[in-house]
Amino acid sequence: MDNLPLDHSSAIADFRAARKKYTQKAACGRNYVLVKKLKLWLESNGTDGRSQASRLLDFAYRKRSRHRPVLPITREILCDSHNGCLLVFCILLELDRGHLIDEFLRQDLCDKYLPINLHSLQEKAATMVTSDSKSLANGFNNLQWQFCPVTFDMRRRKFGADFILPYHKKDKINDKGATAQLWQVEVLEEFVGPYLARALSKDGEDGKYNDTNDGLGPRYHFALKTFEEHNNSLFENEKDAFLALCGQPGMIQYLGDYEHDEVRSSSTIPHDITSAMQIKTTTSNIILEYGDFDLDEYFMEFVPPVHQSEIKSFWECLFDVADAVKHIHHLKVNTEGRTQEFNGWHADIKPDNILIVQGKFKLADPGFATFVKKKRINPEPKKVVTGGTEAYSAPERWQSISGRWAGAVSQTIDTWSLGCVFSIAATWVVLGHEGMRQFAELRRRSILKLIEEQANSPLLTPGDYFHDGQKVLADVISWHMYLRSVSRKSDIVTCSVLDLVDREMFVGDAGRRIKANELCERLDQIRSQKQTEAPALPKAIMEALLVLDEAPLKPAMASTAHTLTMPMESPTIVDRRQAQKLALLGAPLKMTAGRLEYLKSELYRLYSSDLVIPFEMMAQISRNYTELDSSDLVIPFDRMAQISKNYKELDRSGLAIPFEMMARISGIYDSQLNSSIPARNRNALENISRSSGYSNSALNSGRLTRNRDPLKKTARSSGYNKPDYKSNPKV
Known part of the structure; x- marks a missing residue:
């Protein structure tokens, strides 16, 4: 096996295919590399069982004398998590200078220092064994920016014109009163730093979403407010206001800001009427929470x-x-x-x-604050x-x-x-x-x-x-x-x-x-005003409305609207009316404001009341049946009533339930079941006690022997009858 010739051509062909696969075009038109995905590919194994990085090292040193059996750099050094140089190696491979990777590493030119200053590149390249050090330094400098796109985080930074901002998508929302431009931007997960990711995580959600259509994985949405150079004072005022209001409830949250040097054609610069030429300008940008709608749009979009x-x-x-x-x-x-x-x-x-962010209304734009x-x-x-x-x-x-x-x-x-x-x-x-x-x-x-x-x-x-x-x-x-x-x-x-x-x-x-x-x-x-309780909607109606609000549909007839509304040579009044009618019927259904939350809440309540024993409760009962005491189990009163009412096995078995637990079930605690407890609640306690076999006379006599059999039957009837819970109650 060791004597088989290595297939160098397939190694570099595979690399070029992976490079193409993991390269994206930013909103600015420049290419950038999905660095984490490319690194994972380099560390994965090829068809011959060797890592892609090892195959590429063999390719890079293919002209090395066979009498020198050991390569000057190993895969382990190349892939080191702290001082590795996989990305530097990729850049050199594209320049057909992969064999210089050991010299770059010797000069401490590794991935963590990207991007590397051009002057430093020129100085260090001059000491390497190469025929044209200047060409090497310039070529490396031109390519390196694709391999180190900006990572956004909650700190102020200034980016030169060479830096690539990896906006996967960038769509203008509006021009804010001619003082700034507001954009919706999309950034893939790997280019969002940890502090920013944590700031976006709230209410148990991580703030990211996935688009399964492109296979690029999770990404984030932000709002980006961009100020031109002549509006820098407005930027500074708004940035200071956001920083002062950071964390205040009801305010759109500031997520960072940066300055970016851009090279544009003069025709793209507002208020500039000079002849077309390349002009350098600096924009100031604030990154903010993204709102799905402003209040004006919300009023138009929702019923x-x-x-x-x-x-x-x-x-x-x-x-x-x-x-x-x-x-x-x-x-x-x-x-x-x-x-x-x-x-x-x-x-x-x-x-x-006023913006709507994940269903909450928030005040924005303190530009004049x-x-x-x-x-x-x-x-x-x-x-x-x-x-x-x-x-x-x-x-x-x-x-x-x-x-x-x-x-x-x-x-x-x-x-x-x-x-x-x-x-x-x-x-x-x-x-x-x-x-x-x-x-x-x-x-x-x-x-x-x-x-x-x-x-x-x-x-x-x-x-x-x-x-x-x-x-x-x-x-x-x-x-x-x-x-x-x-x-x-x-x-x-x-x-x-x-x-x-x-x-x-x-x-x-x-x-x-x-x-x-x-x-x-x-x-x-x-x-806090008390309102007369409105009658609940029928369950079937709520279920139907929930389906419509979760996925607004177009009527089936809408699909025929196009063919029926094609312009005719001389349409009649009836034709025009029919076309207008079909256009209205073909419009998507609008959601009703506040309805989705209401329907989910009401249906959850109804579904819960239909369940004899909820899953969570059954889990508690099943795993705690050897120590069924008030410290381990709290069951809401209405659910305990359901157990007593509907599970006759429990009623007949004489299940022991301590008085302290009965008190917790009903929300009442009294050392004696006496007349100070309201009659309605006292009766409820007594009924539950009788139905469970825990007689009223025994309420204060201590905790009677537990009967496991009815609990096991209940577990089986609820479908929650796992061996682990029977054999090890403390799992």
């Missing part, structure tokens, strides 16, 4: 909630934004055990700055703030934005803006997205009417504000009255929110307007 629980759930999610505003207004920053307090202003609260150190005596802090959106601004803030007045404003500009959001949200809950459009048109008409009345010296410009320059529009209050009159009888939350908006948020005098901490208290009161 308003219908059931009482759905409506309450929606509002409770939106109330979280008020908590975020409160934390901005009263910011506490802890630095190395020292707490500093600041007053803050968000200054741009509006629907498209301002903070000042809190003073001991300052009952109502004021500050001159910049930016904002006219339509959602308070009267005093609107005058500043429009250039009429540039005075300091109080923090209640944010509670007015949040009132605008609540007003629009209430309109959507009651009337849907069409109602929102009608409401916006009503406000525009009201403003135009006021402008006509102020023909000589108009204070306003056309728009869809909620105020007349000083106080809330009368038509807005009338619209709210209209919403109350047509809202569902079971919906008391929306009406309560409208009352709060009208009385305390839409107040023209900023000094009398409700403050954020008081607002949160009022919203908590609305949360």
